[in-house]
Amino acid sequence: MKYLMSTIGRKQLMAVTGLLWSGFVLSHMAGNFLMFVGAEAYNKYSYFLVSNPLIYLAEAALVLTILVHAVSGIRLAIQNRNARPQKYSMTPSGDKAPRFQSRWMAFHGSLILVFLVYHLITFKFGTYYSVTYDGVEMRDIHRLLIEVFQSPAYVVGYIFCVIAVGFHLSHGFYSSFATLGLYHPRYSAMLNKFGYFYGFIVAGGFISQPLYVFFVAGK
Amino acid sequence: MGGTGTTTLNLKLKVWRQNNPQAEGHFEDYDVEGISTDASFLEMLDVVNNRLVKEGKDPIAFDHDCREGICGSCSMTINGNPHGPQRGTTTCQLHMRKFKTGDSITVEPFRAKAFPVIKDLAVNRSAFDKIIASGGYVSVNAGNAPDANARPVPKDVAANAFMAAACIGCGACVAACTNSSAMLFVGAKVSHLGLLPQGDPERERRVLNMMQTMEDAGFGNCSNTGACSLACPKEISFERIANLNSEFLRATVKNRNTSGSVG
Amino acid sequence: MSMKLDSKIPGGELEDKWSKYKFDMKLVNPANKRKHTVIVVGTGLAGASASATMAELGYKVKTFCIHESPRRAHSIAAQGGINAAKNYQNDGDSVYRLFYDTVKGGDFRAREANVYRLAEISPNIIDQCVAQGVPFAREYGGTLTNRSFGGAQVSRTFYARGQTGQQLLIGAYQSMMRQVELKQVELHTRREMVELVVIDGQARGIVVRNLVTGELESHAADAVILATGGYGNVFYFSTNAKLSNVTASWRAHKKGAAFGNPCFTQIHPTCIPYSGDHQSKLTLMSESLRNDGRCWVPKKKGDTRPPEQIPDAERDYYLERVYPSFGNLAPRDIASRQAKYRVDEGLGVGPSKVAVYLDFRDSIQRVGKKGIEEKYDNLFDMYAKITGEDPYKSPMRIYPAVHYTMGGLWVDYNLMSTIPGLHVLGEANFSDHGANRLGASALMQGLADGYFVIPYTIGNYIAGQKIPAIDANHDAFKAAKASAQERIDKLLKVKGSQTVDDFHRKLGNIMWEQVGMARNKPGLEGAIRDIGTLRDQFWNDVRVSGENNNLNPELEKAARVADFLELGELMARDALARDESCGGHFREEFQTADNEALRDDKNFCHVAAWEYTGEAAATGKKNWQRHTEALTFDRVQLATRSYK
Secondary structure, three states: OHHHHOHHHHHHHHHHHHHHHHHHHHHHHHHHOHHHHOHHHHHHHHHHHHHOOHHHHHHHHHHHHHHHHHHHHHHHHHHHHHOOOOOOOOOOOHHHOOOOHHHHHHHHHHHHHHHHHHHHHHHHOOOOOEEEEOOEEEEOHHHHHHHHOOOHHHHHHHHHHHHHHHHHHHHHHHHHHHHOOOOOHHHHHHHHHHHHHHHHHHHHHHHHHHHHHHHHHOO | OOOOOOOEEEEEEEEEEOOOOOOOOEEEEEEEEEEEOOOEHHHHHHHHHHHHHHOOOOOOOOOOOOOOOOOOOOOEEEOOEEOOOOOOOOHHHOEHHHOOOOOEEEEEEOOOOOOOEEEOOEEOOHHHHHHHHOOOOOOOOOOOOOOOOOOOOOHHHHHHHHHHHOOOOOOHHHHHOOOOEOHHHHHHHHHHHHHOHHHHHHHHHHHHHHHHHHHHOOOEOOOOOOHHHHHOOOOOOOHHHHHHHHHHHHHHHHOOOOOOOOO | OOOOOOOOOOOOOHHHHHHHHHHHOOOOOHHHHOOOEEEEEOOOHHHHHHHHHHHHHOOEEEEEOOOOOHHHOHHHHOOOOEEOOOOOOOOOOOHHHHHHHHHHHOOOOOOHHHHHHHHHHHHHHHHHHHHHOOOOOEOOOOOEOOEOOOOOOOOOEEOOOOOHHHHHHHHHHHHHHHHHHOOOEEEEOOEEEEEEEEEOOEEEEEEEEEOOOOOEEEEEOOEEEEOOOOOHHHHOOOOOOOOOOOHHHHHHHHOOOOEEOOOOEEEEEEEOOOOOOOOOOOOEOOHHHHHOOEEEEEOOOOOOOOHHHOOHHHEEOHHHHHOOOOHHHOOHHHHHHHHHHHHHOOOOOOOOOOOEEEEOHHHHHHHHHHHHHHHHHHHHHHHHHHHOOOOOOOOEEEEEEEEEEOOEEOOOOOOEOOOOOEEEOHHHEOOOOOOOOOOOOHHHHHHHHHHHHHHHHHHHHHHHOOOOOOOOOOHHHHHHHHHHHHHHHHHHHHOOOEEHHHHHHHHHHHHHHHOOOOEOHHHHHHHHHHHHHHHHHHHHHEEOOOOOOOOOHHHHHHHHHHHHHHHHHHHHHHHHHOOOOEOOEOEOOOEOOOOOEOOOHHHHOEEEEEEEEEEOOOOOOEEEEEEEEEOOOOOOOOOOOOOO
């Protein structure tokens, strides 16, 4: 369809898929907070999620949307690179400099994609420990978590990537609304601030978890 | 008659020289002395050029005309900023009192695939004319118009349309954009005409055709950095791009042509 | 040589002439229009609107501009507004009043019939522009609003902030680009007309230089239209854009088109004063500012106090004092001259003492800073950027500068020059403003010519004669190309020691001192001599660097200055021959006791049209013959212009 081939069409797809993922990332972070409660709560929550038959639908949707988001993003980034064959020797600065993170969306986006794959390999497809609560056998994902976050290198890398997620969200959230055509001088300024807040919360929430494991729970 | 008038500056210029569209370009250094702080940036270049001519060298080519900030001809990137460091200003209205003696100033053309360099700092911006030709107008022949007061237009709507119509087509938005996108330029025209009742009948056709032409011309797309609006000498609001996005979506939904194309 | 100046004014009552013309004119059948090609040079208000409208009618139009985009034409810089006899304000305006104000404003040196047609068409222009989406200023109720301009006691000026020219030009440009997309207009940018091609007495094409490649290109057509603007840049310092030039008109003049009233120059009273040698041009501050700004100088000579500290009793609001009924809205020529008198009396202000104040203090007190911002924001910004001072706090300093040229190629009622087939529109022609143009009338004339006059008269010309088929390979094109190439080669070959700008500044200085705001016989005679000498020096000592085969702005400038060096002499000759003062032409020998212009209607109630008769081979001396077209006033009584 012509709309999907147009740049605005692609960007609007990115906006919609990006917003879906923003929601997912926040709920994922919130769910993970159960680790502060304890292994049992965390594992039971995980079991609740994977044992629900809708999980396949949800997973399929997540995979599909991230693929659409990434493929569109890559195509747009290539188009953008081609639009300026000869680079500048200097970039806008001072009063005319745009926000730092907005210029690097494709960069953090790619980093996040690599991280995501690695993240799935580590956790979803990582070592399967099992544990039994109330007679129900389930995966002991909490144990894996504790193990993984013992490695200082992994913790540092994880935090770095999660900060990238925060940056990506802080611009992406506000940007998505603009791309969908929702803009108002007053409310968009608020939305912009909210985007920062959102990025900060998500990044902060995710950072707290490995730090907790590394410094407290793992000892 | 400047405030001070007597102050002069010595500067180090690094200017992009490129003899023709095919040639490889390079930077050349020039030491400039005794520039009045009341001179405009272009008048500073006039001084350099006058010297180059007397030395029998080829002067620096750049586009300019009205030197009042309205024709949109001047088009250089100064230390990475299209039209220089001052917001809401074209290069011709940028005055040397914004610089300090001893400053190094790098001057490059507006760079984009859709704006090929013709010579030195002069680029070809005819892609903008093509975008306008593809839909940036109201189709009304001379002689057909009803009385000007026949359709009232609320004052704030007219003022809003005017703010969008203030675009001078200089291309600073493209030059500033990391993606060399022309979305602010297109958005300004789509808003200007779309806001007014006179532009309403062609609203959908206009936005679809102009966007198609923009893409075909080799401009990038928008990643909402807002750099365009910061660089715009007329400070056209970033809101025009958001409006362009919604107009595009609306036109796509409303388009009844089954092939997806518009006439 | 005898040149016949036939203005071809239709018969009948003044009010009926244009209707009668439209009914009587010959028509081109719609199917035949596409067989006719018309060339338009220039894409300002007149050129763009003419291109769009003729293309809408079905003619094949070829349009040329020197800019990289047609939207850059200098009409874009017009600030204040456009007049139209709409009488939306219910203040007694009418077509007749606009006509009368324009004839009187021009000091009775324009044709009644042309001016009446202009006034008659003016309301249609506003309708057309609004239909195109021009965002004029409006009232809360949604209707259009107006402001006042000099020389009128009604409010009839439509505006879009201080960017009216821009908005009108963008409207015309967009209409033209629509025709480009429809393949009715073939657009050629970065092309400069260097020769007019006349075959068997008819204008049949042009030779243009491709400014990017240096190639000369020939284009043939059934008729040629010049809409190439005015020649104020002959003064070097003017409010014109840097690229504005006389070359296209001058090429046509040398091929036989008479030049009408070349000495009629408008010096605009409110410009930002000259500040130093670095300066490349002067910037206009719109006349609309005089709606709210008051002009004054200190009463005491050598008063060095900052203007805010000078009490009202020690200020001379000289326009209000001398012209109580029009006050600060006196016409441009008069307001300029009064500023000059103050400076000559030693009352000038600012570091150079060559400026007067334009003060908004009282208006800011009356309507608030916001009210002033709403009307003039961009002008105040521009002033602040150029001078580094805040005009909301202290008064602007202004001084007159060359702004517009009422003179131009002579045209008849059809807008056709003395060369059949060559039509001239907008500022490039001499037609409607007499010896002084009223504010906000240039935009009106450019669009009237382009949207509503030429589309009719071009058909009348094309249908009215036999225009044999020719193409651009005709020998006349080859000869024109050769002569253009010779001129370019000659400029590059001199390799002297002075830059083009050096010569241009020198010419400008002669023009400003001797052919500027006040002229006299010995000064003009001196100017003619000095310009001749300067011209000889130019051809022996100019330095044009670079090559012909790529973008070379120095070469472009050199060719234009070469033409200005000839035009300057003609302007001085015209000023010398007109032994009277009228409008912008002020001869010191001819003034009233209170220093107002003294017309001589007995001897000079005519248009002077100069025919170029070639140069003396031995001395290089240029020769012209002065012809006259008598002006008759049937409806307006010739009277001494008074704004007191």
